[in-house]
Amino acid sequence: MDGSFPLPIFGGETPLYDQLYRHIAGAIQSGALPTGARLPSKRRLCALAGVSMSTVEAAYSLLAAEGYVLAKPRSGYVCAHLLPAGPGLSGPAPAPAPGPPPEPPRWACDCSTSAVDTSVFPFSSWARITKEAVYENPGLLQRGHPQGDQPLRAALAQLLAQYRGVRCAPEQVVVGAGADHLLSLLLQLLPEHRAVALEDPGYPAAYAAAALHGREAVPIPVDGEGMDPDALAASEAGLAYVTPSHQFPLGVTMPAGRRSRLLHWAASAPGRLLIEDDYDSEFRWSSRPIPAMQGLDRAGRVVYMGTFSRSIAPAIRAAYMILPPALLERYRSTFSHGACAVSRFEQESLRRFIAQGLYGRHLRRAGNLYRRKCAQFTQALSAIPGASISGAEAGLHFLLTLPRLTEGELVERAAARSVRVHPLSRYCHAAPPRPSTVVLGFAGLSEEELAQAAELLKEAWG
């Protein structure tokens, strides 16, 4: 069959063996070289194609390795049997992927609740620390502890005891790639909880996590003290997710009495658990940060969660949770095969950032800046006739209510002036607890931008 053997026209920069290999593989796939057909001997192909023996050998060994041809003793290479192309297999290449989703509109001022101010980020310290973390720790290249490396867990346990009144041993700490990731691990760990009680209004990602893990999301109303314990007790859920320090999005701080009632609920039936998401507790304006509910828990029924996404920056994909002792053993047997999802270099950078006192200093600087911004923005907006502000005692967002306008009017009039604000109903499952209310984040806007935003909103709503 030498005469009819399909030979490539060599050209371009691809190595010759590769061109030869592709050409023959293509001929076998298309059926031009049928099953059982003998390929020319290597020596013969060298002559036919005008290439070196090493080129032919490389192409043939690749064809054999991929199963296009079979090496038969004394017969050389014969074409293997390939299944004829099935439905779709012979069609054109898959359609080009849909393009990126449409660009979000560009806002003059985006009052997002998840942005932070990067002007206080200590770039040079962080750059130095990340470099040192790589240089000084070659051992970090290997697989680390599935819960995160011990030195970082010890630093976190100490930090949380000092700043948040959390009581735990480093063994109870689990490091993960963001709060959503930890919530996902937690739901995987707790398959017996088919229903999850969530704050209403509440954090959309918690609702999404429940849905993604096939759990029933049970919205529980939030009043002026946080999640309603009677509604919780009346529900079938045995697992409840709460944000006691600064309820998202209402901004309510849960008082001690309500905390006791929730702890009481958790302790009064086997297997009940509270997830305490302390997502922006580092920032509190009216008093020093309020200790976490976890520190009051004597029954081991609180899983505490926190993140560096707001206290440092969203780019730092590291969060942590503190498991009660009873869950810890289950965690270890369930996830023993896994690796911690955070790069060990980044873990070591965070540990150094904390240990060298840079994290504390950053929190003070960022806290001062955010306190100033919060005061500036709320003060400017208070000048709008009829406007009232709530939830501004802590955190990086607050609510504004203006009964003269509907929620939709508030959002649309702001948008018409290129200011993005979120309607409270976006976070609600039953009726919003407060009509005519929007959620305003301020951390991501500079002081100049906040002044501009306030002016635009006064025009829009004045």
Place this chain on the structure above:
Amino acid sequence: MDGSFPLPIFGGETPLYDQLYRHIAGAIQSGALPTGARLPSKRRLCALAGVSMSTVEAAYSLLAAEGYVLAKPRSGYVCAHLLPAGPGLSGPAPAPAPGPPPEPPRWACDCSTSAVDTSVFPFSSWARITKEAVYENPGLLQRGHPQGDQPLRAALAQLLAQYRGVRCAPEQVVVGAGADHLLSLLLQLLPEHRAVALEDPGYPAAYAAAALHGREAVPIPVDGEGMDPDALAASEAGLAYVTPSHQFPLGVTMPAGRRSRLLHWAASAPGRLLIEDDYDSEFRWSSRPIPAMQGLDRAGRVVYMGTFSRSIAPAIRAAYMILPPALLERYRSTFSHGACAVSRFEQESLRRFIAQGLYGRHLRRAGNLYRRKCAQFTQALSAIPGASISGAEAGLHFLLTLPRLTEGELVERAAARSVRVHPLSRYCHAAPPRPSTVVLGFAGLSEEELAQAAELLKEAWG
């Protein structure tokens, strides 16, 4: 009640307001200060406790913020009602967390399949790159694209086209924190697939992922060409996870005919999907790396996955998957709220590592080293009478079969000489396809350690 008001004995380094606050909160919690009891006026407490007005104000505002006391007009502060401690709430603090799990035995040689050789890691380049990535990209502090940043996705698409024959647009790439994390996202994305076909023997983490997401793991036998397509077709699964380049753990490379049959299976019913895990395809000793199955897929039925855990190091928690166009839109609507789990600084470091040609250079250096190690170790072990080696054409592990001994004897005799080898049955769900067989990883051991391991194993099994 001034005379009976409980006053702290100040001391230590804690701020006075904090000592005062903790003392009063404790008295309210214990009932020493009952519900409704009035606290002394601020001025009175200054005198009683001998502290400044600002100390008292700080303590009272904290007690009020936490809900321990209520500010009543004209009455000053009164103690709030706290629910009596519930079951467990009054008990002792939770038991100290169980200590760290028992230290694994220390092996003279651990033939782990997941370790890598860190001696070729370009520490100084990586340290420089990470530092530059931080310094030169302040914008990276904010939230990035949920699929990973576009420049890294573009670099990956190009890299995979060049090295692996993968055909995709950057829009199809999803970056995640390790292959296990991506597998978890994928299962969340595909709730309709209640059963997942997995290779038997196969990757334990894939079985674990199926269980954690409440799916039925359907073991499909692996023969000398990979997953058995007849057994797959006979199963009820519509989603199959395969490792065509270097089957884990058998080391089989799936020939083209078998690939066609699997693609045919996937294309011949709506909704069927193949997950191609290309976990260590960068390293191939007998020919150049074999192109990925994804590149042959014309029906859009392959999700391709790869990782840097083996090609760079387990510490780098970055992996990627390529979604077929039809899944991409579903991915976007399902995970639109989430952030990419990999630090944006690390994403930028990886992009630079690839773009500056350092990744390609690293792969060549590491590949040469591993090729040498593989040859050295297999050659030394071949000297054991009766031993046969398979699956050593690629990747960082191979199988050794020695019919004279049982699998248990192989593992125990090696352990008695402090060499850790894994029994093949560890990865099996039905009967192991080959008795008397162990799995040997070599990448994590130095050439000296491999020589030592080979000597010890010759003694153990000779």
